[in-house]
Amino acid sequence: MSKNTTEADVAFISALAELLNKNELTELSVKREYGEDDSLDVRVVKQANVVQMAAPVMQAAHVAAPVAAAPAPAAVVANEDPAQHPGAITSPMVGTCYMAAEPGAAPFVTVGSAVTEGQTVLIIEAMKTMNHIPATKSGTVKRILVTDGHPVEYGAPLMIIE
Structure with a gap:
């Protein structure tokens, strides 16, 4: 990050975040050069809502016989x-x-x-x-x-x- 963090840098990062949302982007990366050995690298990433599906879990108390292998392929398909x-x-x-x-x-x-x-x-x-x-x-x-x-x-x- 820049040696001279300023309000302008904060405004710049806020503008990038707004640009990300406005254009429905998921990631934006920018390098701002201020001079020799002085730059600002910014990476703004929008976290998507991730829906995870878990395979059904059988309770040990309800299992009278060995667990069938059927749930395992379902877990593989879900992931x-x-x-x-x-x-x-x-x-x-x-x-x-x-x-x-x-x-x-x-x-x-x-x-x-x-x-x-x-x-x-x-x-x-x-x-x-x-x-x-x-x-x-x-x-x-x-x-x-x-x-x-x-x-x-x-x-x-x-x-x-x-």
Whole structure:
């Protein structure tokens, strides 16, 4: 942090936090240079509301037989990271996701749609440029993980194709 912390620095950080909220960003990082060996590094991060699902826990008093292995896969599914799925399409940029070519038009794909490699599955608008996002492989759309018109982050999973 700067050697000369001032009210201007506090106002600068407050302005960054406001910019973060106004533009629905989750993280913002800025380095402000004041001169040789004097700078201010600021990283503002918005903590998302995270909903965690726990696997059901069986009480020992209620268990008459050995516990079945069924709850374990449920726990794995609840904690599965869609971005690690082999059929995941991830966002190559930060922007706004659109599921159709224009408002009111039919979406490019829906759950259950058959797609071919290279087919446009959605659009990400970044800096007023519409970027067509292609299917990375042929298959069937199993899950759509984004909402039309909402922002997406770099590397965020967009959909699963199997």
